[in-house]
Amino acid sequence: MLNPIYILIGLTVLISAYAWSRQELMDSWIMQPYVMARSPGQWYRLLTSGFLHADWAHLLFNMFAFYSFSPVVLETLKAGFGDGPGLALFLLLYLGGIIISDLPTYFQHRDDRGYRSLGASGGVSSVLFASILLFPVNNNGGGIIIFPIPFPIQPFLFGFLYLAYSWYMGRRRGDNINHDAHFYGALYGVVLLLALIPAAGPVFIQQIGAFVQSKL
Numbered sequence: 723m724l725n726p727i728y729i730l731i732g733l734t735v736l737i738s739a740y741a742w743s744r745q746e747l748m749d750s751w752i753m754q755p756y757v758m759a760r761s762p763g764q765w766y767r768l769l770t771s772g773f774l775h776a777d778w779a780h781l782l783f784n785m786f787a788f789y790s791f792s793p794v795v796l797e798t799l800k801a802g803f804g805d806g807p808g809l810a811l812f813l814l815l816y817l818g819g820i821i822i823s824d825l826p827t828y829f830q831h832r833d834d835r836g837y838r839s840l841g842a843s844g845g846v847s848s849v850l851f852a853s854i855l856l857f858p859v860n861n862n863g864g865g866i867i868i869f870p871i872p873f874p875i876q877p878f879l880f881g882f883l884y885l886a887y888s889w890y891m892g893r894r895r896g897d898n899i900n901h902d903a904h905f906y907g908a909l910y911g912v913v914l915l916l917a918l919i920p921a922a923g924p925v926f927i928q929q930i931g932a933f934v935q936s937k938l
Contacts, residue, residue: 756837859930
């Protein structure tokens, strides 16, 4: 059976690369809140924009992060719910994260004629934070390396810093990155996983507590 993670990555790479040479596809699939608010049947852009990227750097960063953290989440869901339902829930996590994370952006920019957004960051953040909720502490080597932080950091510490940074930059709006999609995608991933596996919450707290105790 083909690995669904590889299929999603392959589709995203192929569609993104194809859209760079087909402006009509880019224009019809990118999230454009102004157009969506005024044209019936344009809500599909919430999903299709997640298969588009601005350039190779944007694409490779998102796909590498997705590849790095998605296997543990997929295997956890399959172990808890079965292969078929587990895969369906994983797709709900990733594809749902792409859609849900862009809804606040849509309502914020629906009267902004020039605003456009693309990328799988919301879905990647959903998967990343689901993995952090499941495995908040990594004792091998003192943590994990997550770009752009150049030293090992515990997943739960990275998660807190990432949320704070995304929230701050989303309010500041000082660059062309949709930080709100990162923030709301992360929250969606946490909420959905807790709804599916409520025991993950107490275990998350216990693991962090044990880590802090070990450092005192």
